[in-house]
Amino acid sequence: MIQTRSLASPYATAVSNGRQELVADAPTAKGGGGAGFGAHELLEAALAVCLNMAVRMHAESNGLPLTGVNTRVSLHRPAPDTVCFEYSLELTGPLTDDHRGQLEEIARTCPVRQTLSKRIDFASSAARLAT
Numbered sequence: 233m234i235q236t237r238s239l240a241s242p243y244a245t246a247v248s249n250g251r252q253e254l255v256a257d258a259p260t261a262k263g264g265g266g267a268g269f270g271a272h273e274l275l276e277a278a279l280a281v282c283l284n285m286a287v288r289m290h291a292e293s294n295g296l297p298l299t300g301v302n303t304r305v306s307l308h309r310p311a312p313d314t315v316c317f318e319y320s321l322e323l324t325g326p327l328t329d330d331h332r333g334q335l336e337e338i339a340r341t342c343p344v345r346q347t348l349s350k351r352i353d354f355a356s357s358a359a360r361l362a363t
Contacts, residue, residue, distance in 0.1 A: 233249070234248070235249075236256075241265045243257055243262075243263060243265070244264065244267055245257065245268075254268065255267055255268030255269070257269075272307055275307060275348075276305040276306060276317070277305075279344050280303040280305040281344075282342040282343055283305070283345070284301050285342075286341075286342035287301050287321065287323070288301055290334070290335060291331075291335060294334070296327065296331050296335070297325045297326045297327060298323060298324070298325045298327060299325035300322075300324040300325065301321060301323055302321075302322040303322075317345075319339075321336065
């Protein structure tokens with residue numbers, strides 16, 4: 233579970249998983265201070281991290297000579313009702329074409345990509361605090 237709390241600066245928000253904390257903020261163009269990741273950047277980051285880790289885990293468990301992975305993810309809206317996550321992988325190491333194909337397939341099946349590819353619903357359990 234992720235929890236957030238407002239910080240003193242307008243729109244700056246502390247984000248915690250109970251073990252680690254980071255700061256998110258709105259860009260200056262939207263009245264924030266730009267002091268942290270934007271909300272959509274966190275979505276991009278979640279996919280980039282998952283792609284990177286999934287590829288590395290597969291390479292390690294299958295003895296592939298992968299020495300590093302760099303991922304890039306950007307979110308685009310090509311139409312009003314469409315969102316496209318564009319990503320790229322930079323795989324380093326003495327990999328064969330077969331190795332690269334395996335790793336690219338693993339990237340296509342990473343858990344965050346699978347989650348984002350499904351129908352998404354939202355449920356609110358908003359707590360009301362006394363003032």
